[in-house]
Amino acid sequence: MNRLLAHPVCIIGLGLIGGSLLRDLRAAGQPAFGFTRSCSGARSALSEGFDVSDDLDATLARAEEEQALIVLATPISAIDGILDKIVTLAPTCGITDVASVKAQVYDLVLKHGLAGRYVGSHPMAGTADSGWKASQEGLFRGAAWVITFDHAIDTSGAVSSAWVELWFDVARMIKLTGAEAIPSRVGHHDAAVARISHLPHLLAETQAIVGDNGGALALSLAAGSFRDGTRVAGTAPALVRGMCETNSAALIDCLDEAIELLTEARKGLAAKSPSIAELADAGYRSRIRYEARSGITAKKQDAHAATTSVSGRPVLRLQPGAPGWIRQLAHAESLGARIEVF
């Protein structure tokens, strides 16, 4: 059975991610409350019996009183201002966040002197929709959910017992949602998501435009490869910009690799005997490696079995605070392994 956290949870921002988290926590019997600045969201949540408020200051004061774990689930642009308030209104609470980039958030945390009270996180789940109305129980089931540990590295492991307890609570919160906790440092996380989450958006948008440039005939002939290759171009541009523009350095590295591969392919196509052998072979090998790793095959994917299958990730068991646990986290990170805490 999953264990509840040592503290109640206070979620700031009840959109798709924050709202779905609140639903999962209630379903697991975990005490949790939240704040949303959306009046309609607050009304809806209240009508479903959730413990929510549209008063940020009061919510933070309550968090301090109940020693809650504060989960920042707002857009990144709002985080700086909320940390200002936390410093005065909730000066001893533990803090996590669910933002899709981690370096920018960690910089703000450091600026506010909160590193010893912060553990970052990022669930790799979502839909094209947003807002409380899009939130749903079970959204995170089986998804990867990154949990950071930079403070332990920065202090060479000399962390407080309160930070270890905070880290344990974040890991337990992830577990309660049915997600898989993957440890990663901030920088490694941002580099990885640039490759497998942010670049796909840029390529999908590019493909959508080039297809559209072909006019009615091209769109009429478009089949599965175009449909799947452009799917995430249907994500609201503001969300895509939020992810990509706050992770620009890592994303530029990936873009450069992509542009170089495509430029090489173009050269190959312009040759007297056109050839894309190198790209086609390497791309195929990479996809097969990914399929093997994730336990999906092209056929299984068609049946959308990937989302319900047993995890293909290696697992590492560890006890937060035990000797060597930080080394274990770094090891899990290098394997992309999920962790089980005990």
Next chain:
Amino acid sequence: MNRLLAHPVCIIGLGLIGGSLLRDLRAAGQPAFGFTRSCSGARSALSEGFDVSDDLDATLARAEEEQALIVLATPISAIDGILDKIVTLAPTCGITDVASVKAQVYDLVLKHGLAGRYVGSHPMAGTADSGWKASQEGLFRGAAWVITFDHAIDTSGAVSSAWVELWFDVARMIKLTGAEAIPSRVGHHDAAVARISHLPHLLAETQAIVGDNGGALALSLAAGSFRDGTRVAGTAPALVRGMCETNSAALIDCLDEAIELLTEARKGLAAKSPSIAELADAGYRSRIRYEARSGITAKKQDAHAATTSVSGRPVLRLQPGAPGWIRQLAHAESLGARIEVF
């Protein structure tokens, strides 16, 4: 009810496409026979009661005797040699093909002086698998199936009644499979498929490689956007090369557009205030336009409803050979419309 063709059908090559076509034709009650050079394919097809042979010369002689419509369903590399044989062994049969590029095939047809007996075609359907064992009834249902009409344009409409009848037969064959016949000239077809079928393969392969370069952590965090964006990188490299390398000129144009868009995005990301507004907005608009046109939405796609839904393509009814029918074909092409023949 669908009408049978005026002639039997002779399919040369019984892989995924040729084999699936043979199955559909038999199911529709349409007389059809075929050739495969694969002994195991021939054995399997025979054991299922199909009328197939592994003797190409004898099959072509029979086609001539029965005045069959010959369907070239071999790899493009084999078509030159088969046309040589058709000139001597089946000198009066009508010919079509199902290759994924049309200019290269049409050049061979012209070289053999067969333009007056040829109508090209291309079904926009397939799976990652190949060979007779992968063939299946119903593979083409609802798919776009291009039918060319260059000979009518090249002769300013002064085509023989035999060519009109041939064109009618190819259109009826498409209808028997449940596919939708989309008229297009060879050059327009190749330009369109470069955009919506060949470029997606290059982008998927590029994405797969850049993701893989991120190692275990990146692959572990990969979710839906990476999975869908790399799906067609799992296609056998030989098939991808066959499509892309025989359509290099059109594909280079698309690649240049894609590389330019990505290079602009890179510039935007490297700016002091990183921005990908232009790409994100244009890509989103393009995807929404495609969704509206094809009648799918992100939600419907998730449920794989797109493949079973009613066609989103406009329809034009026409009578082959009637006054103005070539103008109607060009009009349908410009709309990406499907045609109904009567």
